[in-house]
Structure formats: structure tokens, C-alpha cells
Amino acid sequence: MSGSVTVGTYQPGRSVLHRLPAGLKLVGLMALSIATIALRGPIPVVLAAATALTLALVARVPLRLAARSLRIVLVVALVAAALQWWWYGGAKAIETLLDLLALALFALTLTVTTPISALLDAVLWALRPLRRLGVRTERIALAVSLAIRALPGTVDLARETRDAARARGLERHPRAYLTPFVIRVVGHAHLTGDALAARGLGDDDLG
Amino acid sequence: MALIELREATVSVATPAGERVLLHPTTLSLPERRIAVIGPNGSGKSTLARLLNALVVPTSGSVHVDGIDVAGQPAKARRAVGFCFTDPAAQLVMPTCVEDIELSLRRHEKDAKSRRARALDVLDAHGLRDHADLSVHTLSGGQKQLLALAGVLAVRPAVLVADEPTTLLDLAHTRRVGDLLFSLEQQLVLVTHDLSLARRCDRALVIDQARVVFDGDAGAAVDHYVSSVAGEAPDER
Numbered sequence: 184m185s186g187s188v189t190v191g192t193y194q195p196g197r198s199v200l201h202r203l204p205a206g207l208k209l210v211g212l213m214a215l216s217i218a219t220i221a222l223r224g225p226i227p228v229v230l231a232a233a234t235a236l237t238l239a240l241v242a243r244v245p246l247r248l249a250a251r252s253l254r255i256v257l258v259v260a261l262v263a264a265a266l267q268w269w270w271y272g273g274a275k276a277i278e279t280l281l282d283l284l285a286l287a288l289f290a291l292t293l294t295v296t297t298p299i300s301a302l303l304d305a306v307l308w309a310l311r312p313l314r315r316l317g318v319r320t321e322r323i324a325l326a327v328s329l330a331i332r333a334l335p336g337t338v339d340l341a342r343e344t345r346d347a348a349r350a351r352g353l354e355r356h357p358r359a360y361l362t363p364f365v366i367r368v369v370g371h372a373h374l375t376g377d378a379l380a381a382r383g384l385g386d387d388d389l390g
Numbered sequence: 391m392a393l394i395e396l397r398e399a400t401v402s403v404a405t406p407a408g409e410r411v412l413l414h415p416t417t418l419s420l421p422e423r424r425i426a427v428i429g430p431n432g433s434g435k436s437t438l439a440r441l442l443n444a445l446v447v448p449t450s451g452s453v454h455v456d457g458i459d460v461a462g463q464p465a466k467a468r469r470a471v472g473f474c475f476t477d478p479a480a481q482l483v484m485p486t487c488v489e490d491i492e493l494s495l496r497r498h499e500k501d502a503k504s505r506r507a508r509a510l511d512v513l514d515a516h517g518l519r520d521h522a523d524l525s526v527h528t529l530s531g532g533q534k535q536l537l538a539l540a541g542v543l544a545v546r547p548a549v550l551v552a553d554e555p556t557t558l559l560d561l562a563h564t565r566r567v568g569d570l571l572f573s574l575e576q577q578l579v580l581v582t583h584d585l586s587l588a589r590r591c592d593r594a595l596v597i598d599q600a601r602v603v604f605d606g607d608a609g610a611a612v613d614h615y616v617s618s619v620a621g622e623a624p625d626e627r
Contacts, residue, residue, distance in 0.1 A: 193486065195523050229464035237426075298523070300489045332485050335527045350441065374480035377445055382481075382494060382542070383465065 192248060192291070193298045200242040200296040206305035207300065211212060219285055219312050225274065230280045233287035242296045256287040303328055329375070340367050392470065392548045392577050394442060395419040397452035401437050412437045414601045415451060424572070426588035427581040428595035428615050435581045438597060439553045442579060443471040448465025455549060471573035474574070474589070476554040478534035485511060487529070488522040488539055494541045507515055509544070516540040516570075539570060551579045556587065585612050 195201075199209070219231040239249065260283035268276035303324045310320040344364040345354070353359035401413040413434045421587040427435045440446035441453050444464035453460040460467040475481045482492040491509035508581040513519045516536050521529060529537060535555060542550065552571060566589050571578055582588055594611030596604035596618075604614040 193523060276551070298489065299485045300492060328489075332483055332526070335525070336479060360534055371480060374475065374477065375483065378475055378481040378485065381443055381445055381468060382466040383497070383545075384483075384493070 192252070193295050194243075194245065194248070194295050196243055196296065198242050200238065200292065203296075204305070205297045205301035206308060208293050209296055209302065209309075210381055212289055215289050216268045219282055219289075223278070225278070227286075229276045231285040233380055235285040238292045239288050242292045243287075244292055244295050248295070249288070253284065253287055254290050256283060260284055278313065288360075299328060299354070301330060325379075332370075336371065337368060339373065340364060391421055391423055393454075394418070394425075394549065394577075394579070395454045395529055396441070396451070397454075399441060399448040399453050400450045401434075401446055402449045403439065409602050412446075413441070416576065416602055417429075417451075418595070418602070418605070419441070420593070422577075422592040424578045424580065424591040424593075426591035426593060426594040426611070427579065427597060428585065428588050428605075428611065429581070430495040433597045433598040435597050436553055437600075438595075439551050439579060439581045440471075441463070441466050442549070442551050443473050445473065469545070470547055471549045471551055472542035472545070474535075474539055474552040475557050476551065477555050478531070478538040478558075481538040482526045482534060485525060486523055488519060488524055490526060490537065491541050491544055494544045500547060512540050512544045513537075530563075532559045532566065535559060535563065536570070537566055537568065543576075544575070545575060547578065549577045550574060551581075553581045554583060555580075556584055588612050 197259055203211075203256045215231070215234065220228075222228075222231075260280050263283065264276040264280040268277050306327065307320050310318070310323060339362055344360045344367060347363070348354055348356070348360035351359070396416050396418040398415045398417055399409070399413065400415045402409050402411045404410075416438070416453065422495050427438060429435050434549055437446055441448060442455060442460065444467050447461045455467055455470055457469050458470060460471075461469075481489050484493050488506065488509050491512050492505050495505050495508055495512075499508055509523060513522050516539070518533065518540065521533065526534065526537065535558070539552075539555070550571070555571070556567050559567060564584065568584070568590075571580060571587075572590055578591075580587065580591060588594055589608050589612050591608040593606065594604075594608040594610050595602050596615045596620070603618075604611050
């Protein structure tokens, strides 16, 4: 499983940010993100970047994890900044770059300090009013966690089918790996459905 | 021990080529503690196993576990019958190990704190305590299967149905999972290609071409299965 994508990046720890309730952190993330985007100009953006950096340091986000997670964001941010530079000039470009990196760092800090289950519980709590309307909130929470869980597995399936096509010298034929890949993803989904049913999940409300 | 009863249970599916029978009418009474189900690939072993907790519903006939009509009360039946799949990757649904166990315990333990404590105890009992906060994805195949079993057993079903639980495992994990299965107080229905595991059962069913073709002592059943394969020209199948 080397080089696998892991989405649940929770790192157990004892920092202040680890101990804050997940709901509060979610609201905080939203507030900080909105502020970062809404407030324009050089001072707010430097403040946002500094806040993001401080929070990440307080939470002791491992440097390697941060580097790995932010790499893709950095690429996107650089492209966006380059376009901005061309259209609006340097100041705007740097602002965009820092904004995007700060947002990514905020989000990363949240996932590093909060187990997925705590986030789910917070989301469930927030969705509670919908229960009165007959919405089965437990199912929404389960669907979200299934989606999170399914990502690394799907990437593995993609890698396996591509390798299988390659082993047969078919890497130039998209059909040779896309078709089995889609079939296997659907097959995996069926199996997961069976497993959920077998564990009695979905028979009644989990809450 | 629970009593598993099949009365003329039949499973068939409609295919473009016509009706295909996955299990011919089967009547069985299974009170033994450990029951093995063996036979060739595609013979109907999994269909029989899946009947026991309503993953497959009989086209006709009935299945009862401890008096519960499995097709009529699937939710109740699934509480009584735990099911372990061949591929644990499909069975584990939460991002981290402890969360997957907690998901199993949700209905039994409302309080989040004591639920976590119980989940950690379960992991501890299966030697997975150190992996509690790690992604399920980082476990080896054998560890995944142990975790899947731990999740099923955490809610203390009366019966455990295991569908080729060791097929994907290395030797050490096959032994470990085998030892775990045979140390359980639960009634065990074990579908397997591992004939040494099958021999350790109290009773074994040999399935071939959607029928039970031998039913009896596990040793005799394994011998019957082995000789049926040996006596067959390899190109017949």
C-alpha cells in the first residue's frame, strides 16, 4: 500500500486545537475562510497567512504532511497567481496565492486535529433540525464517511487496473483500463452495500 | 447453540438465457456449533451462506435462525447472524480502525465516550489497539480481516457466518483468523477452501452444482470432496 492516498489525516495530540469541540472548529474554519476571502488588501492577507501558520504550528501539523497536502494546492495557486499577474498585476497575484494557501492550511489544520467521527457528529448535530422534516440525518453522515473512506480504495483500484493493462502492453488503450476500472468500482460499491446490510446498518436509524 | 433451519429453500435468478438455479430446494437442520461449507467455485456456497442473514432471499421455501424468519424479519435476523466477507476492504466502511468498530457499536452504546472506550477494548482484544487512529487503509490484508471480524463480533451475534474469510490471507494470518474463529462461543458457519480448517468443524456440507451433495462428519465430507475432484478428468470443468 505504499504511496496510498490517505484522506483521514487525523494525528492524535494534546494541543489546544485538538481539545476544542469539532463543531466550534468547523464554525471557526467557515468564519476564517469567509474573512480571508472577503477582506481585500495587503494587510488582511498577510494576517490570514500568519493566522494560518500560527494555527498550524499550535496544532503541530507535521511538516511532511503539510508539504504533501499543500503541494497540489500550491500548483493550482501558482497557476491562478500567474494569470492574475498577467491580468491585474503583482500585488493581486500575491494576494491570491497567499489566500489560497491560507485556506488550505486552515482546512488541513482542522483535519489534522479532528477525527472524522467527531466532525460527523458535529455535522449531525447541525443537521438535527432537519429531522423534524423527516430527513434521516444518520444516513447523510454515513454517506459522507463512506465517500471519505472510498477515495483511497478507488485510487488503489485505478492503480491496479492500470498496472494490469500495462502488464499486457495495453497502456495506450484507455478502454483497456477504464472499462475494468469502472466495473470494479461498481462491484466494490455493491460489496460495500452488502457489507452495510450485513452489519445491520440502514435497517433502522443508527442514532 | 442457535438452530439454523432451511426448508425447501431455493434460489434462482432470471437471466437472458432463462432461469438459472443458484440453489436447488435444500432442507437442512443445523444445530452443530461449527459447520463447514466446502465445494468448487461457483457451486452455490456463498448463496447458501448469504441466505442465513437475508443478503440473499429464497425464491421459495424458508430460512429460520433460532425461530426468526430470516426473509420476513431481516433486521432481526442480521442482529442474530454476523457476516464476515472474503474481502475485508469492502466490509470496512469508516476511515479509521476505532471509528469502524464504533460504527458497529452505535446502536448498542449511545454515549460517545463509553462507545469509544468499548471500541478500544475490542481493538485491544484483537491486538489492534496500536492501530486505533490509523487509516483502515494502512492495515495489511490480514489485519483488515481481523478488524472486520472484530467489528462483527463486537455486537455479539449468536451466529457467525464467514464466507471464505482466509482466502486472501497469508499463512500466519490464516492461522490467526482460524484460531480466532474456532475460539468463539458463537455458532460458526464457515465457507472455505481451506480443507484443514474444514476438518476442524463438527459437521460439513459439500455443495456442488447448486446442491448439497454430501452432509455429515467433517472429515468424511472433506474426503468426499477431495475424491470427487480427483476422480474427475481436468478438462471436464
